[in-house]
Amino acid sequence: MSDSEGATVDEARVQAIRAELARILESASFRSSRRCSEFLKYVVERTLGGRSADLKERSIGVELFGLPPDFDTGQHAIVRVTANEVRKKLAQYYLAENSSPHSVRIDLPPGSYTAEFRWETSTSETAELEVQSPPATTGRRTRLLIAPVVGALLIAGAYGVxxxxxxxxxxxxxxxxxxxxxxxxxxxxxxxxxxxxxxxxxxxxxxxxxxxxxxxxxxxxxxxxxxxxxxxxxxxxxxxxxxxxxxxxxxxxxxxxxxxxxxxxxxxxxxxxxxxxxxxxxxxxxxxxxxxxxxxxxxxxxxxxxxxxxxxxxxxxxxxxxxxxxxxxxxxxxxxxxxxxxxxxxIEPGHVFTFRIRAGWPTSWQDRAGGEWLADSYFLGGNALIRAKNPIHPQYSLTDAALYASERWGHFSYAIPVAEGRYRVTLRFCEGHYGASNPGGGGAGSRLFDVYCNGVALLRNFDVFKEAGGEGRPLERTFAGIRPTAQGKIVLMFVPVKGMAFVNGIEVVEEK
Structure with missing residues (x-):
């Protein structure tokens, strides 16, 4: 069964849905992401309350993520990104739980922010569920025919053979x-x-x-x-x-x-x-x-x-x-x-190998020049962060300011695979945590960290705030003549000295 828009479910079913939601939020996939957990709970509760019509990208951005009412949906993609992450985590949860019984399954269909509730029935019969419409629209009762959920059974059968x-x-x-x-x-x-x-x-x-x-x-x-x-x-x-x-x-x-x-x-x-x-x-x-x-x-x-x-x-x-x-x-x-x-x-003639990573971002991203930035990849350690508010100061009207809305922070490394050769590595930063208008306060000296490449120090006691001249200012550091390790990697290590290390973007370009 898939809930129709604006419909409310009877109390027994509501309790079953909330029990299933609680189990999902306790799963390993969702425990590791507070943002995804809050998003799923938000859309489920509003769907149950008959507020499906309110589940739009702008309203979710304002109510759940605290964005201003006039935020630019092209600049702030956190709603779409989070929804995609939730869909993947739900698929992972039900795949891992294939052999466990579920009276109801919660889904978030592609292209929609309205939760769907699919009720398990036996394969030999179908079931009917009465869905009562809200009084504000109509008092009629609609009977929805529920098709058996067979996708999970097919997967389980494939595993069984x-x-x-x-x-x-x-x-x-x-x-x-x-x-x-x-x-x-x-x-x-x-x-x-x-x-x-x-x-x-x-x-x-x-x-x-x-x-x-x-x-x-x-x-x-x-x-x-x-x-x-x-x-x-x-x-x-x-x-x-x-x-x-x-x-x-x-x-x-x-x-x-x-x-x-x-x-x-x-x-x-x-x-x-x-x-x-x-x-x-x-x-x-x-x-x-x-x-x-x-x-x-x-x-x-x-x-x-x-x-x-x-x-x-x-x-x-x-x-x-x-x-x-x-x-x-x-x-x-x-x-x-x-x-x-x-x-x-x-490999096209004259091709120059270019490899870009958007730190903290869960999908690929294309800049205005057509350059492709991979989803955050090849990392070990640290935490991904997507900011609801872009840290770039308004005076810096960068074409690709969106790059700085995500980052990886903590104590972490990247092991980027490359072929034998020489490479130029560019690291991109923008201080979005420390500074007078940022949540961390402070300023110069609040964050210091080292960056190593293949064991050699590139930056020592690096202070993004100080080097950039303040918060919200983009900063790049480029290093040439870098060769991969014997294992075919460019290994970048970000080591905190005071506060946490971070990076917004990494670009690796082959030197011809």
Missing amino acids: WRWQTAESHISGSKSVPDARPAPFAVAPGRALRIIAGSSESYVDRNGRTWGADRYFSGGTALVRPSEKILRTLDPDIYRHLRTGEFRYDIPLKPGSYELRLHFAETGLADSISAESSGEGQRLFNVSVNGKPILVAFDVVADAAGANTADERVFRDISPAEDGFLHLSFSPMRGSAFVNAIEVLP
């Missing part, structure tokens, strides 16, 4: 899945190819990019570990699937130059990790491209500096072999080889 993987049956939570059939056609020129290894379904990530199901493989076994927590990514589902064993991919490509990105996260060494051992050295394997080794005795735990951590390796100037295929081979040395995802991205 997965069999345990024999070779790694000692790993709790690992399940083998049926192999998808390889697709026979070549990747179209200029088109990016993204594959989630071991997955039978496509996936759209936080940046709006589509990842296809597993294909072009031979050998190995598909596994899924659906409950693993993965660090340094906003898209853990990419790393919960894998192909493992000894296997290869033969990917048909048009002639040209490509960038290859391989994604890994070690989730299968729970029995090998202890207070005395991080799991390094427990799994080693080789990876080759067209017969040429690109990773030798590769140890994902050592490369990522930890288990259950997203790790990405980047290789430039990759071309198909003479037969028109890109041949990727994964061969074990100790334990089984594996891969979680593969990207093959065409």
Whole structure:
């Protein structure tokens, strides 16, 4: 059943909905986000109260987030961003709770801020629910026919047919899945190819990019570990699937130059990790491209500096072999080889690699010049913050002032994967917490922090307020000639000295 706009639900159903809401808010997904919890509670209560018509972006921004009545919805996207986060968290909650009974399920449909309540019924019959309209509109009673909720049952059935993987049956939570059939056609020129290894379904990530199901493989076994927590990514589902064993991919490509990105996260060494051992050295394997080794005795735990951590390796100037295929081979040395995802991205002539991250922002964002900023990615530690009020002072009418409405703060790092080469790194800041008109008060000297790149200090006792000349003033710091680590990363560490470190944006540009 989906509530119609302006309808109120009888008291027994209201109690059931509020009980379900309480369970959702106590779940791990919502406990970690006060903003999402308050948003969901707000829209549910107003839907129950027959105030669905009031659930508009502007009214939510004013009532829930304290924005001024005339706020610019193009500049302040916090309502839309939060709604998208809530939808994802609800999907995660019900996927994790698949085997648990729910008399009612709470949903927030795309394009709407009105909560929907879907009542569970048996698959052999349908049920009817009386929904009473508010007295202010009409006294009639509308009977709504409720279709059975079958989506969760289909997912549960799919999980049920997965069999345990024999070779790694000692790993709790690992399940083998049926192999998808390889697709026979070549990747179209200029088109990016993204594959989630071991997955039978496509996936759209936080940046709006589509990842296809597993294909072009031979050998190995598909596994899924659906409950693993993965660090340094906003898209853990990419790393919960894998192909493992000894296997290869033969990917048909048009002639040209490509960038290859391989994604890994070690989730299968729970029995090998202890207070005395991080799991390094427990799994080693080789990876080759067209017969040429690109990773030798590769140890994902050592490369990522930890288990259950997203790790990405980047290789430039990759071309198909003479037969028109890109041949990727994964061969074990100790334990089984594996891969979680593969990207093959065409490189245009004269292309300059540019990589931008909007810190604290949950989706991709495009600036006025057409530059794409990825959702907050590759971080470890710290906290994401989206401000209801943009900290940029009105006198600085920046075209892309919205960049400074979000940040990551605390004690944190970014491990940005790049190919071999030299890079220019630009860090963007705007003090939005300290200052006379900001909630933290104070001013110069209120916040000091260090920034390190690959272990070398870039900034020491850095004071954004002082360097920028006050609060609400954008500030950039650029550093040239930076090379990646042996693990193919530009590792930026933000270390508090007084108060908390923060950053609004990170830009990495290849130096030709």
